[in-house]
Amino acid sequence: xxxxxxSDRIEIDVEINGRRRAVVVNARDTLADHLxxxxxxxxxxxxxxxxxxxxxxxxxxxxxxxxxxTLAAQGDGRSIRTVEDLSExxxxxxxxxxxxxxxxxxxxxxxxxxxxxxxxxxESNPSPTRDEVVxxxxxxxxxxxxxxxxxxxxxxxxxxxxxxxx
Amino acid sequence: MDNPHFNSPPITRNxxxxxxxxxxxxxxxxxxxxxLNDIDVEGQLHACFVRSPAAHxxxxxxxxxxxxxxxxxxxxxxxxxxxxxxxxxEAQFSADGCLPMTMPLLAKDVVRYVGEPVVLVxxxxxxxxxxxxxxxxxxxxxxxxxxxxxxxxxxxxxxxxERPDNVGIRGHAxxxxxxxxxxxxxxVVSALYHPGRVxxxxxxxxxCLADYDWAQDRLKLWVSAxxxxxxxxxxxxxxxxxxxxxxxxxxxxxxxxxxKAHVFxxxxxxxxxxxxxxxxxKWVEDRRENLLAGSHAHExxxxxxxxxxxxxxxTGVRTHALVDGGAYHMPPxxxxxxxxxxxxxxxxxxxxxxxxxxxxxxxxxxKCPMGAYRGVGYMAGTLARECLMDDLGRKLNMSPFxxxxxxxxxxxxxxxxxxxxxxxxxWLETINVLEEMVDYPAFLKRxxxxxxxxxxxxxxISVFVESSGESTGMLKAHGMHEIYHDTATVKxxxxxxxxxxxxxxxxxxxxxxxxxxxxxDVLGVSFESIVVDAGTSTKGAYGSGTVGSRAGVIAxxxxxxxxxxxxxxxxxxxxxxxxxxxDDIVLENGMASVAGAPESQVSIAxxxxxxxxxxxxxxxxxxxxxxxxxxWDTSRPMFSNGGHAMIxxxxxxxxxxxxxxxFSVEDCGVMINPxxxxxxxxxxxxxxIGLGLFExxxxxxxxxxxxxxFLDYQTxxxxxxxPFEIRHLETPSKISASGVKGMGESGxxxxxxxxxxxxxxALAPFGSVLYELPATxxxxxxxxxxxxxxxxxxxxSKLWERAGVEPRESGSMETA
Numbered sequence: 001x002x003x004x005x006x007s008d009r010i011e012i013d014v015e016i017n018g019r020r021r022a023v024v025v026n027a028r029d030t031l032a033d034h035l036x037x038x039x040x041x042x043x044x045x046x047x048x049x050x051x052x053x054x055x056x057x058x059x060x061x062x063x064x065x066x067x068x069x070t071l072a073a074q075g076d077g078r079s080i081r082t083v084e085d086l087s088e089x090x091x092x093x094x095x096x097x098x099x100x101x102x103x104x105x106x107x108x109x110x111x112x113x114x115x116x117x118x119x120x121x122x123e124s125n126p127s128p129t130r131d132e133v134v135x136x137x138x139x140x141x142x143x144x145x146x147x148x149x150x151x152x153x154x155x156x157x158x159x160x161x162x163x164x165x166x
Numbered sequence: 167m168d169n170p171h172f173n174s175p176p177i178t179r180n181x182x183x184x185x186x187x188x189x190x191x192x193x194x195x196x197x198x199x200x201x202l203n204d205i206d207v208e209g210q211l212h213a214c215f216v217r218s219p220a221a222h223x224x225x226x227x228x229x230x231x232x233x234x235x236x237x238x239x240x241x242x243x244x245x246x247x248x249x250x251x252x253x254x255x256e257a258q259f260s261a262d263g264c265l266p267m268t269m270p271l272l273a274k275d276v277v278r279y280v281g282e283p284v285v286l287v288x289x290x291x292x293x294x295x296x297x298x299x300x301x302x303x304x305x306x307x308x309x310x311x312x313x314x315x316x317x318x319x320x321x322x323x324x325x326x327x328e329r330p331d332n333v334g335i336r337g338h339a340x341x342x343x344x345x346x347x348x349x350x351x352x353x354v355v356s357a358l359y360h361p362g363r364v365x366x367x368x369x370x371x372x373x374c375l376a377d378y379d380w381a382q383d384r385l386k387l388w389v390s391a392x393x394x395x396x397x398x399x400x401x402x403x404x405x406x407x408x409x410x411x412x413x414x415x416x417x418x419x420x421x422x423x424x425x426k427a428h429v430f431x432x433x434x435x436x437x438x439x440x441x442x443x444x445x446x447x448k449w450v451e452d453r454r455e456n457l458l459a460g461s462h463a464h465e466x467x468x469x470x471x472x473x474x475x476x477x478x479x480x481t482g483v484r485t486h487a488l489v490d491g492g493a494y495h496m497p498p499x500x501x502x503x504x505x506x507x508x509x510x511x512x513x514x515x516x517x518x519x520x521x522x523x524x525x526x527x528x529x530x531x532x533k534c535p536m537g538a539y540r541g542v543g544y545m546a547g548t549l550a551r552e553c554l555m556d557d558l559g560r561k562l563n564m565s566p567f568x569x570x571x572x573x574x575x576x577x578x579x580x581x582x583x584x585x586x587x588x589x590x591x592x593w594l595e596t597i598n599v600l601e602e603m604v605d606y607p608a609f610l611k612r613x614x615x616x617x618x619x620x621x622x623x624x625x626x627i628s629v630f631v632e633s634s635g636e637s638t639g640m641l642k643a644h645g646m647h648e649i650y651h652d653t654a655t656v657k658x659x660x661x662x663x664x665x666x667x668x669x670x671x672x673x674x675x676x677x678x679x680x681x682x683x684x685x686x687d688v689l690g691v692s693f694e695s696i697v698v699d700a701g702t703s704t705k706g707a708y709g710s711g712t713v714g715s716r717a718g719v720i721a722x723x724x725x726x727x728x729x730x731x732x733x734x735x736x737x738x739x740x741x742x743x744x745x746x747x748x749d750d751i752v753l754e755n756g757m758a759s760v761a762g763a764p765e766s767q768v769s770i771a772x773x774x775x776x777x778x779x780x781x782x783x784x785x786x787x788x789x790x791x792x793x794x795x796x797x798w799d800t801s802r803p804m805f806s807n808g809g810h811a812m813i814x815x816x817x818x819x820x821x822x823x824x825x826x827x828x829f830s831v832e833d834c835g836v837m838i839n840p841x842x843x844x845x846x847x848x849x850x851x852x853x854x855i856g857l858g859l860f861e862x863x864x865x866x867x868x869x870x871x872x873x874x875x876f877l878d879y880q881t882x883x884x885x886x887x888x889p890f891e892i893r894h895l896e897t898p899s900k901i902s903a904s905g906v907k908g909m910g911e912s913g914x915x916x917x918x919x920x921x922x923x924x925x926x927x928a929l930a931p932f933g934s935v936l937y938e939l940p941a942t943x944x945x946x947x948x949x950x951x952x953x954x955x956x957x958x959x960x961x962x963s964k965l966w967e968r969a970g971v972e973p974r975e976s977g978s979m980e981t982a
Contacts, residue, residue, distance in 0.1 A: 006297065028293060042204035043197015045420070047369045048453040052876035055369060083197035092195060100191040103841045106849065107674025108194030109201065109369040109420025138885040141876065143369050143421050144674050146848030147887040 012076035016041070017085035025072035032056045034072035035082060043083040043112050047141065054140035057113040058082050064120040083112035086119065094164065095119065098157035099150070106144035113140050118154045126165075127158055172801040174723060175730040177904045180754065181683040181693050185841040188679045189698075190672075199418040202373045202390045203450045210375065211240055213436060213449040214295035216285035216302050217459065218277035221311035221532040221869025222325065225275055228285060229303035238290035239298045241443055243435075245274035245284075251438055252404050255429065257497035260646050261510070263337030263526075264502040267328050269494040269535070271431040271438075277306065278326050278493035279534050280870055281458030286435055288447055311869035315490035315529035316467060316960075320968070325530045326493050334491045334528030335502035338969035339510065341583035342521025344473075347482025348977030351473035355558050356484075358959040359550045360938040361918060363465035363490065363863040364856070365457055366539040367881055368673070370420020372460055373450035376436035380444050385437055388415045392427040393711035394671060396498065398704045400429045405437060414704045422673035423853070424538030425461050427713045428496050454874045461499075461537025462863055465490045468508055469959035470550040472519075473977070478562045480573050482521040485513045486965050487546065491528040492535035501528040501536040507543020508550070510644065514582045515551045516593040516631050516807060517573040522583045525965045532869050538713065540850060541915035544632055545857070549939070552628040552919035556926065557935070566627050566923065567601045574629075586643050588631070588805055592833045592895040596629055596809045599893055603829040604811045617931055622816040623826075626924025629809035630916040634834065634908030635716025639800040650710040650799055654724035656685060657793040658732050660778035662756070662771030664689060664696045666725055669709025670717040671701025675846070675910065677717060680838045684722045684903065688729035689736070690753025691770055707795060715806070715908030718838060719899075723798030726903035731794040740773050742785040804899050806907040808832040810851060810920045812888075816928040818950060821943035823859055823925055825888040828917075833895035834909035835902070843909060844892050850913015851890070856882045857914070858921030859940050 008027035013020070016039060025034050030049075035041045035058070044067055047055030051069040058067045059081040086093050092100065095118060105111045114137060121128055121136040128136070133154045142150065193199050230242045248271055258266035273284045285302055289295035312318045312325035318332040325332055348354065374389040385407055391397050394414040401407040401414075419426070432449050440447045451460070466489045473482040487508035491501030509524035528536075541548075559569035574597060580588045604625060613623045633640045638649040655667040666685050668677060677700035686693045700721070701709055707724070710716075733753060740758035741748040750761045759767035776783040777790050784790070811829040816822075830847050837843045860880040864872045873879040898905025918939055925941045926934075934949040937956065948954065962976040 006293065026293075036204075041197070042200075045201070045370070046203070047371075047420075048876050050453060050875045050877070053369065053453075083195075087196045092192060096195040099195055100187050103188070103845050105191060105194055105674075106676070106845055107369065107419065107421040108190070108199050109674075111194055112197055115195070134884050138883045141369065141881060141883060143367060143423070143853070143881060144849045145845060146850075146852035146890070147882075147884040148848055148889055149845070151884065 010073045012073055014075040015079040017081060027073060029072045030068050031070040031072050031075055032067035035067060041082050041084050045109050045112055047110065054117065055110050055113040057116040057140065059116055059120060062120065062123065064117050083115055086115060094160040095122065095157040098153040098160065102149040102153040102156060104145060104149040104153035110140060110142045114142065114150060122158055122161065126162060130155065168801060171727065171797040171799055174726060174901060174903045177687050177726060179687055179904060181686045182838050182904050183836065184683065184839065186679055186683055186693060186839055188676050189682065190676060190678050201370055201418045201420055202375065202388055205375060205388055205417055207375065207377050207446040210446040210448050211288050211290060211443065212292040212295050213286060213288050213439065213447050214292060214299050215283045215432065216299045216304060217455065218273060218280055218282040218284055220277055220306050220308065221280050222309040223277050223306035224309060225273065225277060226307055227305040230285065233287065233298040233301040236294065236298050236301060238294040239287060241288040241439055243272065243286040243439065245270060245272040248272060248438060249274060252434060255404055255497040257495035257500050259335065259500040259502035259506065260648060261335065261337060261502060261506045264335040264500065265329060267326065267334065267495040269431060269497060271435050279532050281455065281534055283431055286439065288439055288443065311532045313531055313533065313865060313869050315488060315531050318531055319488060319527050319529040325532045329530050332530045334495065334530050335506060336527045336969060338525045338971050340523040344482045344484060344521040344523040345974060345977060347473040347521045349975065351481065351977065352476040353474040353561060354471065355554060355561060356469065356471035356959055357554055357557060357937050358957050359468045359470070359553060360957065361464050361466060361546050361549055361857060362939055363462050364539065364861045365460065365462055365863060365879065366423040366425035367456065367879065368421030368423055368425055371451045371453060371456040372426065372430060374433045374436050375446060375448040376440040377446035378437060378440040378444065383411055385412045386415060387412065387437055388417055389433055390419050390426055391416060392422045392673060392713055394701060395669060395704055395709050396711060397429055397433060400434065401437060404434055407437065416671040416702050419671065419673040423540045424542065424713065426673065427538050427711055428461055428499055453876060457863065457874050457879055458871055459534055461496050462492060462534045463537055463539030464545055464857065466505060466508060466546040468546050468550040470513065470554050472554060472558055474558060478558060478564060478569055478572055480517060480519045483513045483519050484962065485509045485524040486960065487526045489528045489536055490533065491530055492533040493530065494535045496535040496537040499538045504536055504543050508547035510584065512544055512547025513551060515548065516575055516629055518575045520583060525969045533865060540853060541911040544911065544915040545918060548628065548630050548915050549919045549922065553922050556923045565606065567597055567606065570597050570629060586803060589900060590897045591631060591805060591807045592897045593631065593807055595895055596807060596831045596833065599831050599895070600627055600809050600811045600829060603891060603893065609813065620818065622818060622928045622931065624814045624816065624924040624926065624928025625811065626920040626922065626927055627809060627811045628916045628919035628923060630912060631805050631807040632715060632912055632915055633803055634806040635719040636714025637716065637720065637800040637804065640803040643803045651797065652709050652720045652724055652799065653707040653795050653797045654721060654728045655707045655793065655795040656725060656728040656732055658774050660775050662691065662695065662774040664691060666696060666698045667706035668698065668700045668721045668725065669707040670712045670721040673712065675717060676842045677721060680718060680842060681721055681725050683838050684725050685729045688726055689733055691756050715910040719804065719902050719906055719908045720798065722838065722906055723903045724796055727796035727798050728794045731796060732792060735777060735792060736770060736773050738785055738788060739777055739783060740768060743768050743773065743776065743783050800901055802901065804902060804907055806834040806909050806912065808912055810916050812920045812924045814924040814928055816946060821946035821950065823941055823946060824886065825855055828888050828890045830890060830892045831895060832892065832909060832912060833897050835898045835907035836896060836905035837894065838906055840894065846910050847892055847913050848890050850911065851917040852882050852887050853914045854917020855921060857939060858918045862940050
């Protein structure tokens with residue numbers, strides 16, 4: 001067993017938003033640190049760094065994970081998606097459009113986490129019920145909206161995506 | 167005094183009132199927002215603090231030798247290193263009886279609450295700075311921790327030597343014949359309410375980034391703040407920087423709710439350290455620091471007492487408000503505002519009560535300082551007023567609607583006992599609409615059936631009136647001499663597009679959208695042609711702060727005046743171009759036309775082009791400025807009103823209270839954007855549900871905060887947040903731009919009272935009444951067994967003695 005010190009660096013091979021690259025990360029850094037500080041993907045936010053608030057949620061191999069509780073080194077061999085990857089070209093995705101339409105964000109700080117959790121939900125369950133939306137998103141905190149409009153946005157997005165897919 | 171900047175030029179509404187989607191959203195939805203911690207300056211270092219581990223202690227020794235030797239550490243400061251540069255931040259509230267206190271930037275000699283900054287470390291990274299903090303030795307000698315405000319307000323062990331009597335404010339006033347009301351009352355009801363200690367807990371914690379450029383003697387300070395211009399003033403007042411050499415920048419901000427309306431020691435230390443090290447320095451706190459030291463809020467002990475005649479008409483109200491103020495006045499808010507506002511501003515609310523008497527106090531304790539959080543003073547005051555109203559209704563066997571209808575102010579203008587004039591409102595209608603929305607007879611039937619099945623439903627209502635937005639007029643009405651100062655700058659380019667700069671920045675309220683709606687209507691141009699810069703830099707227009715439900719009203723008032731000045735230019739040149747009278751020029755849909763002759767028209771863009779580039783089209787003596795900065799303020803207070811009703815279900819097996827549905831009525835005059843208004847209502851109400859059912863900062867017997875993560879400090883999540891039904895009433899203000907009123911705080915102001923009233927309605931079969939929030943499952947389980955921890959109110963004789971008032975018969979004895 002080897003020990004690590006605070007200055008250790010580790011090389012990993014990771015795919016981020018469709019681009020595969022070899023990067024060297026600090027052994028002590030979280031995945032959120034790496035995304036924000038090294039990759040400059042600052043759309044992923046840190047709200048508590050304790051794994052509770054969900055603001056830092058990203059997708060790792062399609063599963064929603066807390067990037068504040070995941071070490072950067074754990075990204076090795078994985079495929080990661082962040083909020084920066086959701087929009088298509090210069091237009092918002094149906095989920096993002098629904099958030100805008102329903103006023104499902106105010107300050108926007110928690111929004112990336114909600115979008116990623118909702119993306120995981122809709123990719124695994126394209127037509128969720130209200131209860132399923134609430135179950136999937138109750139690990140994400142929002143202090144501005146009171147949540148009702150977020151529920152409405154996700155349900156609306158699922159309908160829009162369903163219609164588009166015929 | 168009727169100053170020109172109190173005027174509001176009339177606006178023809180087109181975009182105002184529309185549910186315009188927010189122009190902010192695209193960047194925020196795609197991860198392209200730029201919040202404080204998303205901004206980096208080349209070469210920046212990172213700061214971290216050693217914070218006090220004790221509630222109260224004398225500093226014997228601070229050993230920084232090991233930490234100093236850690237590679238990557240560049241600066242370690244204790245109080246001794248900075249006291250010659252800044253002796254601390256003094257704050258005082260201007261109500262009678264408030265005494266000043268000074269908050270040091272770093273604790274000097276004594277620590278006074280757990281979490282107080284003691285040592286500043288600056289290093290290459292936050293991680294190294296944290297490592298260094300762990301290596302610093304802090305020897306403390308324990309001093310007695312003063313933790314009970316009801317004891318400390320009476321003297322005894324001292325929490326902060328600057329206030330040896332532990333009093334942050336103490337005052338008394340009486341209006342109308344209160345003694346007569348109580349001596350002749352048929353009924354007297356009283357209770358002591360205790361809303362718990364909470365935190366605003368914005369999703370983005372506090373932070374700042376200071377970059378001092380020694381070559382130009384210029385300071386840039388990025389800060390997550392609601393009052394950036396005040397921060398800039400403090401750079402001068404406390405640190406001696408010339409304001410002209412400072413720029414305070416407000417990037418996208420992840421919520422504030424009042425917490426970021428303070429100036430914090432950390433924000434003053436970064437500029438000093440940046441100047442010293444000649445490097446940019448960033449400080450971003452973590453959640454634990456935010457809960458320990460980011461300011462606490464709303465905890466008060468409020469005694470309220472009504473005198474009523476035999477019918478239930480209230481004839482007098484007495485209030486005692488005591489805030490658990492923590493160790494310092496948080497500048498500029500102070501601990502004093504909270505209890506003063508509860509006692510002096512809120513007791514009569516929407517009710518026609520002719521006499522009021524009050525005592526307000528703030529107790530200094532060894533806890534995190536009390537600060538601002540949505541509805542300062544209003545929340546606790548509304549809780550006490552509305553919940554005691556239900557007590558009176560229960561006593562007289564009247565419904566919560568009937569007892570309120572009996573007492574509500576019948577007509578306007580109405581002057582309350584303190585002499586505050588309320589110009590207009592829909593106070594009675596609010597009660598009636600709420601009753602209709604909840605379908606009260608149907609609810610009673612459902613509640614009765616549920617009880618038979620062992621289910622406990624409760625209905626609670628709460629109605630409010632709030633000052634909105636906070637203005638010079640409101641301060642003057644309360645006899646205070648301060649004024650607010652707010653401006654907007656509007657500029658039209660030669661091609662007709664428009665830039666608006668407001669001094670009031672946004673923490674998520676959508677100013678970019680709403681102020682563009684207002685400017686579009688004043689100028690008659692499209693919403694899309696307007697770009698709003700809402701307070702992102704102090705280089706732009708001036709602002710006194712996005713606080714007190716004021717930005718919508720005050721910023722739109724400033725934008726209206728500044729845009730109107732450009733409108734007058736457009737009208738003058740258009741009239742000349744169309745050979746018409748200025749009185750006949752209409753600006754709308756991007757065109758200037760002649761009233762009654764719509765074919766006679768010219769585009770506003772062409773008029774702008776003429777003003778910039780074609781002197782031949784000007785009227786005689788025309789001055790071609792197309793950029794105006796204007797102030798706006800109100801000469802008199804303005805009030806919005808409304809109410810909430812909630813249906814809750816109490817689970818008798820677990821004690822858990824679930825909010826099934828919220829019904830909200832809001833009258834904030836003319837709405838600029840109803841979607842944004844509704845967002846403010848839902849967000850505020852859910853914060854009120856948090857305060858009512860879940861959120862509580864808990865100190866242990868030694869003064870350690872036990873709730874330092876979101877696992878312990880539980881803000882509401884989606885699974886406990888109810889659906890809403892919202893109705894709008896519209897009683898326009900006569901003095902604001904287009905009749906708008908502020909409303910940002912109303913949800914949190916009034917929701918906790920509705921929660922407690924609903925909880926008590928659900929508890930009715932158990933014969934218990936709660937007076938304390940949050941109504942946690944533990945408290946509910948005890949209440950269902952008839953066990954309620956009732957704190958008796960202090961007798962008025964004792965309060966009068968403390969406040970230096972001649973004692974007399976209190977008339978408080980139960981006479982019914």
